[in-house]
Amino acid sequence: MSDGSPPTAPAPAATSPTAARSAVVVGGGLAGITAALALADAGIRVTLLEGRPRLGGLAFSFQRGELTVDNGQHVYLRCCTAYRWFLDRIQGAALAPLQDRLDVPVVDVAKPVGRRLGRLRRDPLPVPLHLGRSLAAYPHLSLAERAAVGRAALALKGLDLADPTLDTQDFGSWLTAHGQSARAIEALWDLVGVATLNAVAGDASLGLAAMVFKTGLLSDPGAADIGWARVPLGELHDRLARKALDSAGVRTEVRTRVTSVSTNDNGGWSVRVPGETLSADAVVLAVPQREAHDLLPPGALDAPERLLEIGTAPILNVHVVYDRKVLARPFLAALGTPVQWVFDRTDASGLRTGQYLALSQSAARDEIDTPVAELRERYLSELERLIPGTRAAEVKDFFVTRERTATFAPAPGVGRLRPGARTKAPGLYLAGAWTATGWPATMESAVRSGVSAADAVLGTLGRPRPRHLFEFEEAA
Numbered sequence: 001m002s003d004g005s006p007p008t009a010p011a012p013a014a015t016s017p018t019a020a021r022s023a024v025v026v027g028g029g030l031a032g033i034t035a036a037l038a039l040a041d042a043g044i045r046v047t048l049l050e051g052r053p054r055l056g057g058l059a060f061s062f063q064r065g066e067l068t069v070d071n072g073q074h075v076y077l078r079c080c081t082a083y084r085w086f087l088d089r090i091q092g093a094a095l096a097p098l099q100d101r102l103d104v105p106v107v108d109v110a111k112p113v114g115r116r117l118g119r120l121r122r123d124p125l126p127v128p129l130h131l132g133r134s135l136a137a138y139p140h141l142s143l144a145e146r147a148a149v150g151r152a153a154l155a156l157k158g159l160d161l162a163d164p165t166l167d168t169q170d171f172g173s174w175l176t177a178h179g180q181s182a183r184a185i186e187a188l189w190d191l192v193g194v195a196t197l198n199a200v201a202g203d204a205s206l207g208l209a210a211m212v213f214k215t216g217l218l219s220d221p222g223a224a225d226i227g228w229a230r231v232p233l234g235e236l237h238d239r240l241a242r243k244a245l246d247s248a249g250v251r252t253e254v255r256t257r258v259t260s261v262s263t264n265d266n267g268g269w270s271v272r273v274p275g276e277t278l279s280a281d282a283v284v285l286a287v288p289q290r291e292a293h294d295l296l297p298p299g300a301l302d303a304p305e306r307l308l309e310i311g312t313a314p315i316l317n318v319h320v321v322y323d324r325k326v327l328a329r330p331f332l333a334a335l336g337t338p339v340q341w342v343f344d345r346t347d348a349s350g351l352r353t354g355q356y357l358a359l360s361q362s363a364a365r366d367e368i369d370t371p372v373a374e375l376r377e378r379y380l381s382e383l384e385r386l387i388p389g390t391r392a393a394e395v396k397d398f399f400v401t402r403e404r405t406a407t408f409a410p411a412p413g414v415g416r417l418r419p420g421a422r423t424k425a426p427g428l429y430l431a432g433a434w435t436a437t438g439w440p441a442t443m444e445s446a447v448r449s450g451v452s453a454a455d456a457v458l459g460t461l462g463r464p465r466p467r468h469l470f471e472f473e474e475a476a
Contacts, residue, residue: 021461024049024271024280026258026295029057030443031431032286033241034086034450035457039284040248041466042458047278048250049271051257054238058403059443061234067349068232071401072317073341073360075195079215079223080444082451090244092236098227105329106191108140109385110336115139120191122221128153130221140187140335149188152178157218159210161438167415171209172202187335192216195341197440198313198362198407208410208440228331231348261285261295261428269427282457286431286450288405300425306417310434311409313441314402316364318379319345321397325355326389337382354396357383368402375400407441408434421452427460429453 021044025036028050036048054060059074076083078098087093103121118139122130128150135146155178159166171193175185185201196212197204216224229236245252256273261283264270271278285292293307301307331343341360349356359379361367367375376398383390408414418436421429431453432446439445458465 021045021282021463022047022280023282023284023457024269024278025284025286025431026261026271027057027284027286027291027432028052028055028252028254029286029432030059030083030086030237030446031057031433031450031453032284033237033245034082034447035284035286035431035454036245036250036252037089037248038451038454038466039457040245040250042454042463044282044457044461044463046248046250047280048245048252049256049258049273050252050254053255054234055241055252055254056234056237057446058406059233059237061232061238064397064399067321067351067356067397068234069319069349069401070229070233070345070358072315072403072406073228073343073345073358074233074443075226075228076443077216077223077227078225079219080227080442082447083442083444084227086443086447087236090236090240092240095231095236096227096229099225101222102225104226105332106140106187106335107332107386108187108335111139122224125221127218127221128157131217138188141184145181145184148179148181149184152180153213153218156210156213159206159214161207161211161214163207164415166207166210167205168412169206170202170412171204171206172200174206174209175201191333191335194362195360196442197410198315199410200363203363204410205412205414207415211438212440228343229348258295262297263425281461282427282429284429284431284450284453284457286453288432289408289434292430292432296423297425297428300423300428301419302424307419310414310417311411312405313362313407313409314364314368314404315406316361316367316375317401317403318359318361318375319356319397319399319401320359320380320383320395321351321354321356322390323354323394323396324389326393327355327357327387334386337386338378339382339386342383342386359383368404372398372400410440421449421456429456 023039023044023046025032025048028048032048036046040046061068061070087096101122106118106120107116121134123133138146175189190200193201193209197208258271258273260272262270269280269283271283285295289307289310293304296304327344333341339359343358345358346356419430420436431449433441435449437445437448455465
């Protein structure tokens with residue numbers, strides 16, 4: 001069992017200028033960065049190609065005046081051992097610390113003042129007792145509902161994640177069949193599930209939902225402790241990642257769009273970009289599923305059209321800057337309002353006066369295209385209901401960021417569509433949170449996919465895998 005500390009990675013091995021083996025990684029998100037680092041650590045000569053002007057994929061930052069803004073709020077859990085390895089590998093773990101102990105304030109604006117605040121937190125006790133006191137005192141459910149939640153949690157703990165039939169069922173129906181009321185689903189199961197799965201229970205695969213709850217809440221007492229970046233995501237996933245790649249000897253090219261991937265006469269691979277064709281012994285496609293589909297050569301997958309059947313799900317982020325501090329907590333979750341989660345991003349953004357709040361709105365299909373003016377009217381009034389300090393505050397800025405294809409849709413049946421790292425074309429591999437990692441579309445899934453792809457490449461090229469790369473699996 002892990003003691004809670006991320007494993008320490010040794011310094012990367014120097015890449016020999018005469019290395020006989022080479023690889024091209026297409027895509028500079030977390031999956032691609034991970035694959036490139038892992039391969040370089042094993043002595044492979046690596047080129048990383050990214051079409052955007054920066055690394056980080058869909059977890060990035062941008063400038064808005066004097067603010068450094070994350071495109072969306074990203075968190076991870078202590079059980080995310082691969083992402084914790086990644087943070088340690090790029091020397092960024094101290095910039096995205098974990099809570100000492102799970103503690104989530106949950107505010108229900110539909111309740112009278114004085115009875116609105118509940119908490120989901122753990123005690124230093126074995127599973128499942130670690131959440132027993134919190135659940136017993138959770139004010140947003142009745143006594144009968146709390147007892148029913150406990151019984152459903154035990155039933156969930158007994159599910160076999162290797163059972164493929166779980167992926168054919170939806171989580172909402174399973175919860176209803178196990179005595180969960182609509183209120184319990186809203187105030188507990190969806191409170192956690194929407195944020196991690198990017199879908200409400202009725203739209204989510206039972207297999208993926210069971211994985212989330214079993215791993216995060218029912219595996220280890222500290223598994224669900226929350227971590228998040230105290231700096232802009234670009235500091236981690238772009239600047240520090242680029243520094244690590246440079247130190248490992250990876251050639252990194254941004255603003256470089258790959259136009260084709262094909263085999264060459266030497267039994268290797270040719271990767272074409274504008275003005276250049278790169279040759280490599282192996283290629284990792286670490287791009288979204290539709291882009292991967294378009295780049296795959298004929299015969300690489302038995303049914304490549306399945307990649308196009310993997311749906312996508314949007315996330316909307318609402319950003320509000322006030323002229324004064326309105327929220328004393330670093331974050332909170334909300335009930336009885338369209339608002340889902342609110343985070344204080346003041347310090348991370350560089351704001352010097354006032355307070356900057358970011359609202360993360362997952363499963364936002366109904367609002368993803370709503371005009372800003374309408375969102376402003378809706379969410380400012382909801383924040384006044386939720387956070388009393390906003391009522392006398394002046395709004396200095398209001399804007400939204402929209403990720404229309406933020407994640408793959410975790411719908412029932414998606415498991416059979418997600419391919420593994422290996423393709424039928426020797427030397428060609430897939431990576432991305434959408435591949436068959438067993439996890440929903442999270443930063444953890446992306447990093448795990450990069451590790452799996454690198455492992456497959458090293459096996460094919462006959463190179464030993466660096467032991468430190470897989471220490472996170474031993475810590476799981």
